[in-house]
Amino acid sequence: MAGSKEIRTKIKSVENTRKITKAMEMVAASKMRKAQDRMRASRPYAEKIR
Numbered sequence: 001m002a003g004s005k006e007i008r009t010k011i012k013s014v015e016n017t018r019k020i021t022k023a024m025e026m027v028a029a030s031k032m033r034k035a036q037d038r039m040r041a042s043r044p045y046a047e048k049i050r
Contacts, residue, residue: 002010
């Protein structure tokens with residue numbers, strides 16, 4: 001059976017991984033929002049050249 005120190009270390013590791021994952025999700029959402037904004041801004045131009 002794992003000792004309490006090992007369990008605490010594992011819990012801390014999982015918490016850190018969760019924080020990193022959340023930050024990566026936020027970055028991805030921001031990049032997606034920017035890409036969508038650029039797409040919407042270029043839509044009138046795309047419609048004109050059709």
